[in-house]
Amino acid sequence: MTSTAETRFETALSHAASKTDALLDGLLRESASPRLLEAMRYAVLGAGKRLRPFLVLESARLFGVSEASALRVGAALECMHCYSLVHDDLPAMDDDDLRRGKLTTHRRFDEATAILAGDSLLTFSFEILADPATHSDAGIRSALILDLAKASGKDGMAGGQMLDIEAETMGALSVDQIIRIQSRKTGALFRFACEAGAILAGTDRTPLRKYADDIGLAFQITDDLLDIDSTGEQLGKATQKDMKHGKATIVSLTGSEAARAKVESLMASAIAALNVYGKQAEILSDAARFIMLRKR
Amino acid sequence: MTSTAETRFETALSHAASKTDALLDGLLRESASPRLLEAMRYAVLGAGKRLRPFLVLESARLFGVSEASALRVGAALECMHCYSLVHDDLPAMDDDDLRRGKLTTHRRFDEATAILAGDSLLTFSFEILADPATHSDAGIRSALILDLAKASGKDGMAGGQMLDIEAETMGALSVDQIIRIQSRKTGALFRFACEAGAILAGTDRTPLRKYADDIGLAFQITDDLLDIDSTGEQLGKATQKDMKHGKATIVSLTGSEAARAKVESLMASAIAALNVYGKQAEILSDAARFIMLRKR
Numbered sequence: 001m002t003s004t005a006e007t008r009f010e011t012a013l014s015h016a017a018s019k020t021d022a023l024l025d026g027l028l029r030e031s032a033s034p035r036l037l038e039a040m041r042y043a044v045l046g047a048g049k050r051l052r053p054f055l056v057l058e059s060a061r062l063f064g065v066s067e068a069s070a071l072r073v074g075a076a077l078e079c080m081h082c083y084s085l086v087h088d089d090l091p092a093m094d095d096d097d098l099r100r101g102k103l104t105t106h107r108r109f110d111e112a113t114a115i116l117a118g119d120s121l122l123t124f125s126f127e128i129l130a131d132p133a134t135h136s137d138a139g140i141r142s143a144l145i146l147d148l149a150k151a152s153g154k155d156g157m158a159g160g161q162m163l164d165i166e167a168e169t170m171g172a173l174s175v176d177q178i179i180r181i182q183s184r185k186t187g188a189l190f191r192f193a194c195e196a197g198a199i200l201a202g203t204d205r206t207p208l209r210k211y212a213d214d215i216g217l218a219f220q221i222t223d224d225l226l227d228i229d230s231t232g233e234q235l236g237k238a239t240q241k242d243m244k245h246g247k248a249t250i251v252s253l254t255g256s257e258a259a260r261a262k263v264e265s266l267m268a269s270a271i272a273a274l275n276v277y278g279k280q281a282e283i284l285s286d287a288a289r290f291i292m293l294r295k296r
Numbered sequence: 297m298t299s300t301a302e303t304r305f306e307t308a309l310s311h312a313a314s315k316t317d318a319l320l321d322g323l324l325r326e327s328a329s330p331r332l333l334e335a336m337r338y339a340v341l342g343a344g345k346r347l348r349p350f351l352v353l354e355s356a357r358l359f360g361v362s363e364a365s366a367l368r369v370g371a372a373l374e375c376m377h378c379y380s381l382v383h384d385d386l387p388a389m390d391d392d393d394l395r396r397g398k399l400t401t402h403r404r405f406d407e408a409t410a411i412l413a414g415d416s417l418l419t420f421s422f423e424i425l426a427d428p429a430t431h432s433d434a435g436i437r438s439a440l441i442l443d444l445a446k447a448s449g450k451d452g453m454a455g456g457q458m459l460d461i462e463a464e465t466m467g468a469l470s471v472d473q474i475i476r477i478q479s480r481k482t483g484a485l486f487r488f489a490c491e492a493g494a495i496l497a498g499t500d501r502t503p504l505r506k507y508a509d510d511i512g513l514a515f516q517i518t519d520d521l522l523d524i525d526s527t528g529e530q531l532g533k534a535t536q537k538d539m540k541h542g543k544a545t546i547v548s549l550t551g552s553e554a555a556r557a558k559v560e561s562l563m564a565s566a567i568a569a570l571n572v573y574g575k576q577a578e579i580l581s582d583a584a585r586f587i588m589l590r591k592r
Contacts, residue, residue: 031451031455032450032458032459033458033459036458093411119418120449122415122419123450123454126441126445130445138434138437142438145441153416153419154329158332158419159416161412162332162412163328
């Protein structure tokens with residue numbers, strides 16, 4: 001990755017992050033319960049790379065969609081992503097104490113508050129999308145909601161998380177089985193993020209779907225690689241958990257070398273899928289490279 | 297309540313219940329994870345009076361809205377209601393073993409599965425509403441989603457549940473404070489159920505809102521009265537929990553006599569609010585009487 005591309009990408013990512021944070025900060029100002037609001041804000045604000053909102057913004061830019069619309073979709077998606085982190089961290093699930101270098105929500109507050117904050121972020125995600133401020137065309141708002149619900153529910157993220165938990169007691173998984181689980185657990189929200197621009201523009205999303213599937217899987221494999229290579233301090237969360245639990249990952253099944261090669265081929269394939277959009281898609285290409293090279 | 301009215305009401309309620317069950321049974325047929333699907337079906341099917349779907353159906357009938365649309369809204373609402381029961385029953389919340397005479401979802405499966413089944417039901421609720429099968433007009437689908445999100449999120453049901461938990465450590469509450477909490481915790485979904493017909497018809501919902509607020513509060517007070525008067529066997533769930541926890545209810549603050557009088561005056565006020573709809577609203581009037589007279 002040349003330093004120009006890196007700078008261009010990092011500028012776009014930090015633009016998306018600061019705009020998303022400002023929007024979420026403004027949207028999350030009131031609640032029946034100040035404690036619930038505090039926990040929701042704790043879970044969603046001031047942390048995270050905002051990679052998903054960035055992907056929404058960049059996919060929207062391909063089609064000339066207004067940034068205000070794209071930012072609201074990105075904010076909704078981030079609420080969805082962060083609710084899943086809060087619930088996944090619970091004692092009954094992954095039982096994690098740290099997330100992004102901070103105490104997890106149930107450790108900072110308590111379990112009941114974390115469950116309700118997750119539920120409320122999930123719900124708020126749809127509230128943001130259904131609001132006419134997101135797009136003046138209700139047909140587009142409905143399409144966004146239907147797609148996000150499918151991406152995050154029983155056939156998407158939540159279904160993938162259930163499969164992932166079940167896999168712990170299922171014995172040896174194949175690489176294909178792991179890929180199928182991950183394409184739901186983490187892939188589905190990536191897919192929604194990348195396709196959101198096309199949904200907002202009411203246009204064909206096929207090339208973006210290919211790009212999304214490739215970078216989603218590449219992101220997961222680099223996560224597994226980082227998990228093996230890093231300390232908790234570097235990542236801001238517990239590391240080497242999969243190894244400790246004897247849980248199969250693509251990396252543990254194929255070895256680090258093959259996994260790195262797989263990430264490279266996914267990156268090339270993701271970038272090739274963007275050809276149809278020409279120079280407009282340069283920053284999305286940069287993003288694919290970043291995902292491969294990231295250190296945390 | 298005359299026996300004719302009682303029969304008429306019971307026929308309408310059991311019609312709503314069997315149609316809602318059949319619809320949910322058909323909608324919940326597939327998932328990435330069979331275990332997740334089983335837990336969702338366990339939580340939502342074959343139990344419950346389906347009072348909320350009944351209210352949607354009856355409010356829709358006032359305006360000549362198609363029953364197919366109303367049934368889908370009722371099914372979505374029941375997914376939302378049942379997710380809240382699954383999460384409220386968790387050990388970190390109310391820690392209940394029984395619900396409607398069956399083991400609670402986390403006792404029948406496990407906590408992680410119950411959390412994910414609740415999350416997935418919540419999400420599925422919006423998936424049902426966003427589907428064009430619910431209504432051909434996307435503006436109406438969006439309005440339903442926005443309203444249901446507000447009714448169930450941080451300013452509605454989830455916010456009310458958080459306030460209710462906080463109230464346990466807040467010392468003495470006044471009757472007004474309890475009413476404000478309950479109007480969110482249980483009232484908000486009642487309000488959505490009663491207003492749904494007007495939203496589907498794109499018409500004024502003010503009289504239905506008054507009716508909903510009255511029956512929502514009456515429902516809660518009769519719940520508290522039943523909790524004191526009944527055994528667990530009759531109700532199919534743990535009873536006298538509020539008393540055991542020293543938690544104030546309207547009944548404990550005002551006494552049973554005053555509480556019963558309050559329910560009567562709420563019933564009269566709810567029925568008066570329906571006058572504007574004439575004979576069409578007879579079954580909704582019956583419902584207000586039923587809520588007052590119910591035994592479980």
